[in-house]
Amino acid sequence: MSRYAVVGKPLPRVDAREKVTGAARYTADVRLPGMLRGKILRSPVPHARIVRIDTSRAERLRGVHAIVTGRDTAGLRVAFVDTPRYPADEPPFALDRVRYIGDEVAAVAAVDDATAEEALALIHVEYEPLPAVFTAADALRPGAPLIHEFEYPGKTIWEDWGARGRPEGEPVPRADNVAARTFVEFGDLTAGFERAHHVRDDRFDVAPVAHAPIEPHAAVAWFDADGRLNMHVASMGIFYKRFVLSKALGLPISQVRIHKSYVGGAFGGKIDVFPYELGAALLAKKAGRPVLMELSRAESLTTTRMDFHAAVRVKTGVDRDGAITAQDIQVTVDTGAYRGTGPVVVFLCYSYNIPVYRVPALRYEGLAVYTNNPVKGPKRGHGAPFIRFAVDSHMDMLAEDLGIDMVELMRRNARDRGEVMPTSGDTLRSCGLKDCIEAAARDGGWAVKRRTADWSATGRYQRGVGISACSMFSGSPYYPFASAAVMKLHDDGGATLFAGTVEMGQGSETTLSQIAAEELGVPLDDIRIVSGDTELTPIEFGSFLSGGAFVTGKAVRLAAADAKRQLLAMAARLLEAGVDDLEARDKRVHVKGLPHRSLGYAEIIAESVKRAGGDPIIGKGHVKSVPDAGLHPSLSTARGRWTEAYGFAAQLAEVEVDTWTGKVRVLRLVTYHDCGFPLNPQIVEGQIEGCVSMALGQTLQERVDLREGQVFNPDFLAYRLPITHDTPDMVSGMIHSDEPHGPFGAKEVGEGAVSGVMAAVANAVHDAAGVRITSLPITPAKVLSALRRRTTEDMGGLERAPHAPQRSDAPRHSRGAPRPRDSFTGSEASS
Amino acid sequence: MKRLIQLTVNGQTRDVPVQPTRTLLDVVRDDLGLTGAKRGCDLGACGACTMLLDGRPVNACLVLAVEAEGAEIVTIEGIAAGGRLDPIQQAFVEHGAVQCGFCTPGLVLATKALLEATPEPCDTAMREALSGNLCRCTGYVKVFDAIRAAARRLREERTCPVTPS
Numbered sequence: 002m003s004r005y006a007v008v009g010k011p012l013p014r015v016d017a018r019e020k021v022t023g024a025a026r027y028t029a030d031v032r033l034p035g036m037l038r039g040k041i042l043r044s045p046v047p048h049a050r051i052v053r054i055d056t057s058r059a060e061r062l063r064g065v066h067a068i069v070t071g072r073d074t075a076g077l078r079v080a081f082v083d084t085p086r087y088p089a090d091e092p093p094f095a096l097d098r099v100r101y102i103g104d105e106v107a108a109v110a111a112v113d114d115a116t117a118e119e120a121l122a123l124i125h126v127e128y129e130p131l132p133a134v135f136t137a138a139d140a141l142r143p144g145a146p147l148i149h150e151f152e153y154p155g156k157t158i159w160e161d162w163g164a165r166g167r168p169e170g171e172p173v174p175r176a177d178n179v180a181a182r183t184f185v186e187f188g189d190l191t192a193g194f195e196r197a198h199h200v201r202d203d204r205f206d207v208a209p210v211a212h213a214p215i216e217p218h219a220a221v222a223w224f225d226a227d228g229r230l231n232m233h234v235a236s237m238g239i240f241y242k243r244f245v246l247s248k249a250l251g252l253p254i255s256q257v258r259i260h261k262s263y264v265g266g267a268f269g270g271k272i273d274v275f276p277y278e279l280g281a282a283l284l285a286k287k288a289g290r291p292v293l294m295e296l297s298r299a300e301s302l303t304t305t306r307m308d309f310h311a312a313v314r315v316k317t318g319v320d321r322d323g324a325i326t327a328q329d330i331q332v333t334v335d336t337g338a339y340r341g342t343g344p345v346v347v348f349l350c351y352s353y354n355i356p357v358y359r360v361p362a363l364r365y366e367g368l369a370v371y372t373n374n375p376v377k378g379p380k381r382g383h384g385a386p387f388i389r390f391a392v393d394s395h396m397d398m399l400a401e402d403l404g405i406d407m408v409e410l411m412r413r414n415a416r417d418r419g420e421v422m423p424t425s426g427d428t429l430r431s432c433g434l435k436d437c438i439e440a441a442a443r444d445g446g447w448a449v450k451r452r453t454a455d456w457s458a459t460g461r462y463q464r465g466v467g468i469s470a471c472s473m474f475s476g477s478p479y480y481p482f483a484s485a486a487v488m489k490l491h492d493d494g495g496a497t498l499f500a501g502t503v504e505m506g507q508g509s510e511t512t513l514s515q516i517a518a519e520e521l522g523v524p525l526d527d528i529r530i531v532s533g534d535t536e537l538t539p540i541e542f543g544s545f546l547s548g549g550a551f552v553t554g555k556a557v558r559l560a561a562a563d564a565k566r567q568l569l570a571m572a573a574r575l576l577e578a579g580v581d582d583l584e585a586r587d588k589r590v591h592v593k594g595l596p597h598r599s600l601g602y603a604e605i606i607a608e609s610v611k612r613a614g615g616d617p618i619i620g621k622g623h624v625k626s627v628p629d630a631g632l633h634p635s636l637s638t639a640r641g642r643w644t645e646a647y648g649f650a651a652q653l654a655e656v657e658v659d660t661w662t663g664k665v666r667v668l669r670l671v672t673y674h675d676c677g678f679p680l681n682p683q684i685v686e687g688q689i690e691g692c693v694s695m696a697l698g699q700t701l702q703e704r705v706d707l708r709e710g711q712v713f714n715p716d717f718l719a720y721r722l723p724i725t726h727d728t729p730d731m732v733s734g735m736i737h738s739d740e741p742h743g744p745f746g747a748k749e750v751g752e753g754a755v756s757g758v759m760a761a762v763a764n765a766v767h768d769a770a771g772v773r774i775t776s777l778p779i780t781p782a783k784v785l786s787a788l789r790r791r792t793t794e795d796m797g798g799l800e801r802a803p804h805a806p807q808r809s810d811a812p813r814h815s816r817g818a819p820r821p822r823d824s825f826t827g828s829e830a831s832s
Numbered sequence: 833m834k835r836l837i838q839l840t841v842n843g844q845t846r847d848v849p850v851q852p853t854r855t856l857l858d859v860v861r862d863d864l865g866l867t868g869a870k871r872g873c874d875l876g877a878c879g880a881c882t883m884l885l886d887g888r889p890v891n892a893c894l895v896l897a898v899e900a901e902g903a904e905i906v907t908i909e910g911i912a913a914g915g916r917l918d919p920i921q922q923a924f925v926e927h928g929a930v931q932c933g934f935c936t937p938g939l940v941l942a943t944k945a946l947l948e949a950t951p952e953p954c955d956t957a958m959r960e961a962l963s964g965n966l967c968r969c970t971g972y973v974k975v976f977d978a979i980r981a982a983a984r985r986l987r988e989e990r991t992c993p994v995t996p997s
Contacts (some may be wrong), residue, residue, distance in 0.1 A: 013925050020933030021921040021940055023868020023908035030867035215872045215880055215968055216934040265870070265934025266968050298873045506932030506969045683928040687974055691931065694971025717877035717966060725959040728972045 007519040008745050011683035014511040015530065016263070016504055028219040028233040028262040029295045036221075037066055039284050039294035040117040041277055042107040042124050043304065044099035047373040047710030048133035048146070051097050051106070051126060059109060059123040064116035067287035068124075069108040069280055071096030079249045081273050081378065082344045083157045086637060087181055090149055091339040091376075093249070093276040099128070100148055100338035101373050102710050103304040108280035110292045135710055137312070137335040137370035140178040148338060148371040149175055180336050181344030181369040185351050185639050187423050188362025193327025197318025201399055205391035206776040207311045207759075208704040209335075212380050213722055216265020217301040222281040223291035230282055233262045235271045236503055238543020240481045243535045245274040250282055261533035264505035268695070269379035270306050271505070272545050273341075277305075299715035306378025307705055309334040309346055313391035323403050323410045327362040330354070332388065336369040337376040343369025346377070346384040348636040353385040353756070354392060355422055356429065356472040356647045358414040363423070373710045379545070381695060385471055385756035387777075393469035393760030394775060397767065406451075407468060407764065408442045411651075415470070418738075424639040429647060431748065433675030433738035437651035438470055444732050445653030445671040452768045463658045464668070467764025470651040471756035474644035475740075475749040476548020478630035484553040485539035485623035486560040488517060492610060492617070494588050494602035495527040496564065501541025502532045502553055506691075507751050508684035509549050513557045515680055516744055520561035522585045523602070542626050547749035550680060551646060552626045554744035559622025567618045571609045572600055646740045648749030649675040652693075652757030656765040663785030665766055667697055667729040672754050675736040678746035682735065689733035689754045696758035698723045704778050837901045841866065842910025850897045857881045857892035860907060868908035868937045872966070879965030882938035883907050889945040891964070908937035911944065919989065920944055920982040929978035931969035938965050943979050951990075952983055 080089035111117035151172035336343030347367025572590040634641025739746035772787035872880030884906035946961035
């Protein structure tokens with residue numbers, strides 16, 4: 002039997018009723034008297050100088066109330082990363098230059114959508130085209146056109162928090178298109194490779210994908226009679242949004258209020274403060290009326306960040322038993338026209354990879370490169386999907402070279418509890434990685450389904466299994482660095498929890514309410530939660546970097562404990578007993594061993610109001626996301642404490658490859674996630690299933706079709722999300738590792754399970770059909786082409802395909818002679 | 833030029849002046865103030881705006897308001913009779929089929945149409961009926977659980993009807 006009455010139970014979500022009845026209000030559902038509609042004029046060209054913007058005809062159009070251009074935001078630059086090393090680089094509205102197709106040029110507020118659209122058409126912009134680059138490789142070539150000619154150092158938004166900015170001065174000329182670089186080196190790399198029994202060097206490529214929440218981006222803004230800005234936004238953390246909005250608009254933080262909206266999915270894509278949000282606020286100010294800015298699906302897909310295009314090279318040395326001796330990793334991402342989260346993702350590709358396998362010597366280099374493509378940002382996993390795809394595909398190839406079973410290879414290299422991460426000093430106080438691997442292998446039928454037959458079997462459909470593992474932070478030091486919560490008791494014994502979380506589907510309102518109910522000792526129904534409003538709730542970390550439940554959950558638990566402590570103190574007075582002699586159960590406080598001496602919570606609270614000078618009992622709790630993090634953890638060296646706890650997962654895919662068409666069908670996807678402790682198993686399962694579905698989309702079908710900076714599939718007919726028919730059987734299991742620093746032992750669960758799917762599927766495709774696909778997505782065309790090349794090789798290897806791998810003498814292994822192996826983008830093996 | 837049309841939504845008939853070019857989705861959301869149907873793609877590709885038109889699920893972003901005149905229109909706001917959740921809604925709540933909730937109104941209505949036409953759908957029929965409704969959060973697994981549970985409950989209600997208390 003569970004130790005707990007409320008947490009750990011699969012209770013229905015507290016927001017579900019509102020959502021199934023259509024009562025739940027999202028930002029685009031907000032209707033205010035006199036509300037105008039806002040629209041954005043965007044650049045139709047990838048790179049150009051703006052010669053002239055003429056808004057005069059639009060201004061004269063009847064029904065137009067306000068127009069905003071770069072003149073209104075001159076000198077302002079806003080960015081998710083705004084540090085002394087990487088000062089903000091994105092003007093909300095272009096003043097003299099546009100850098101990608103979709104770059105914001107102007108915004109209009111009008112009485113309705115049609116009038117606003119008409120006004121956009123009447124704005125005349127004269128562009129003088131500039132040379133553009135569309136791949137990271139081209140952008141890095143000497144002589145490539147500079148996408149940003151200057152860096153603008155000066156005060157960063159972090160200065161309020163003690164981070165020292167570079168002195169404000171003249172713009173600094175830039176020499177290249179490198180937007181950010183992370184470099185990490187430890188151990189003796191040369192010696193590690195020298196003592197290796199076997200070394201492989203492989204390259205992988207991951208196409209950009211879209212977040213594609215079903216809710217398009219939207220914002221509502223209005224100024225109240227006292228000149229305070231009020232907004233509804235599609236966010237993942239209202240305090241971060243409020244902070245950046247207030248800095249960008251030059252308003253005191255307390256003069257900006259974010260009101261509650263439900264958020265219709267975010268997946269990383271709604272963290273940033275976007276030009277359309279600043280535009281809504283500026284238009285509302287100019288027009289003196291509320292403005293609703295609702296982006297179209299195409300705008301949402303192309304101008305509100307997307308995932309990175311990444312190229313990964315992994316070189317690993319292993320000893321005879323498969324233990325890693327040295328690893329050399331290079332990640333290059335196209336970060337688009339502005340930095341976006343380029344500096345973060347090249348850091349995270351190191352940080353989300355390092356907790357999985359023990360690596361005694363490592364060199365890691367991550368480069369984020371400017372191009373004239375749409376801007377990239379965090380998407381669920383934020384780098385983990387591509388680094389884990391690369392490393393675990395590579396490990397599967399190593400396993401085959403060595404003749405060691407992949408699960409055994411993982412087992413030999415996987416980290417254990419108690420290990421300390423290099424560079425950060427983060428300690429794995431809980432680590433269920435090996436348990437995840439064992440459980441996934443067991444439930445996925447690894448031992449029996451792993452293919453042992455020869456690939457030359459003639460059947461059309463070939464089945465196989467593959468496995469991979471991954472890890473993820475549970476919160477990180479980022480604004481506002483902490484969460485607080487308040488718990489207010491009512492004189493009927495119920496309670497209201499005030500927590501700033503944004504409910505975007507992750508179930509935070511429910512899990513936080515469960516934590517509060519458990520700690521206070523009341524049923525879930527007795528907790529009412531007020532969330533998502535910066536005025537009504539204390540600061541909250543936000544639901545990103547997978548810190549929502551971990552950080553805010555602890556603050557909520559402390560707030561409930563504080564309320565309960567006060568409740569018991571009052572009960573002790575009333576019952577004339579010591580606090581230590583009391584126990585609370587079922588909303589009553591008893592003197593231990595004397596069940597007749599008891600009082601109900603309602604009576605105690607009522608007495609507290611009467612006797613204790615009117616104290617209705619209000620509890621308060623607060624916690625830092627990473628208590629001993631300094632103010633200067635470094636993205637470029639990965640030094641500094643980064644998180645309190647890592648979540649882990651292992652995932653096994655069983656696939657069927659149609660060797661006639663190249664189509665890969667995933668039959669079953671088994672996930673075991675070490676989430677510490679599932680606060681609500683139904684919600685945890687839902688998070689895993691959602692991760693798996695999204696990850697399968699990226700693995701098999703999703704790709705933002707970018708050509709010369711233009712997105713060719715900016716809608717849901719051409720950009721195909723997984724549908725009902727694409728859903729495989731899923732097993733979504735949880736490993737309890739009881740994280741000592743987590744609320745009731747809980748840690749990350751919402752992101753981790755996106756990142757093991759890619760390599761699991763790629764490895765399963767190789768197991769099934771003998772072809773190695775090293776680029777995502779794994780399309781039928783790639784599989785078919787690889788199968789054809791393999792067949793050619795099987796027939797004597799006379800017509801070696803031009804991209805076939807250069808093989809040297811890989812060690813022979815127990816499964817017989819080395820089999821023909823193939824690779825889509827080319828890979829090398831060397832001993 | 834605006835035209836005055838009569839729309840019957842959730843059993844109530846209203847006179848609405850509309851531009852003939854406006855969609856049913858726009859008119860229901862903006863003029864009738866029923867925002868339960870969501871705008872997800874404006875292309876009939878996501879199903880978030882699903883409404884029932886004479887019992888048939890349609891993408892309201894692809895229907896002109898003037899075309900819906902004379903039809904019985906049901907939106908998500910119209911299926912919880914007297915504040916009592918429809919068994920489908922109840923099943924979505926209980927089985928964790930709701931996450932962000934943006935696609936939920938469409939999924940619930942598509943399920944309602946499915947179960948009214950096919951009370952005991954096989955797995956393939958269920959997937960087919962919901963193939964026009966995108967959900968980015970759930971991976972559909974718990975949506976399927978909810979639909980199966982709702983079908984069971986509706987079957988029980990048909991075979992042994994319970995008088996509402």
